[in-house]
Amino acid sequence: AGTPRMYHERVVDHYNNPRNVGSFDKNDPNVGTGLVGAPACGDVMKLQIRVDDDTGKIVDACFKTFGCGSAIASSSVATEWVKGKQTEEVLTIKNTEIAKHLSLPPVKLHCSMLAEDAIKAAVKDYESKRAKSNASEEAAP
Ligand code: FES
Numbered sequence: 001a002g003t004p005r006m007y008h009e010r011v012v013d014h015y016n017n018p019r020n021v022g023s024f025d026k027n028d029p030n031v032g033t034g035l036v037g038a039p040a041c042g043d044v045m046k047l048q049i050r051v052d053d054d055t056g057k058i059v060d061a062c063f064k065t066f067g068c069g070s071a072i073a074s075s076s077v078a079t080e081w082v083k084g085k086q087t088e089e090v091l092t093i094k095n096t097e098i099a100k101h102l103s104l105p106p107v108k109l110h111c112s113m114l115a116e117d118a119i120k121a122a123v124k125d126y127e128s129k130r131a132k133s134n135a136s137e138e139a140a141p
């Protein structure tokens with residue numbers, strides 16, 4: 001089989017030019033923040049999503065990762081993949097898909113796991129904020 005050269009270049013691009021590096025205001029009710037760490041290496045990843053309340057669609061995403069190149073590239077791919085999707089839809093994103101996309105070696109699988117965990121944590125954070133604000137609206141006179 002031939003080497004998928006184009007594919008490889010696109011993947012390398014995530015290491016050199018990570019997409020969507022940045023931060024949203026974590027107190028914004030439309031923002032979900034996922035902060036996860038890898039006990040094995042001590043690397044930390046923060047991934048944030050901005051969700052449209054009416055449609056449940058993720059309209060924007062960003063990340064900050066203090067970690068290895070594979071973790072940074074995994075967060076970059078993760079932010080690209082969640083944008084434009086429904087919150088429940090992105091819960092099905094598997095770290096193995098990210099690892100495959102980046103051709104990560106087995107020892108780097110935990111780096112892509114951080115991205116999967118960060119997506120889940122960000123959705124959970126958004127949903128718990130939303131549940132709280134719905135509850136306080138109901139309690140209001
Ligand atoms: Fe960017 Fe695949 S090359 S998500």
Ligand code: FES
Nearest residue numbers: 041043068071111
């Ligand atoms: Fe730990 Fe990559 S070496 S996240």
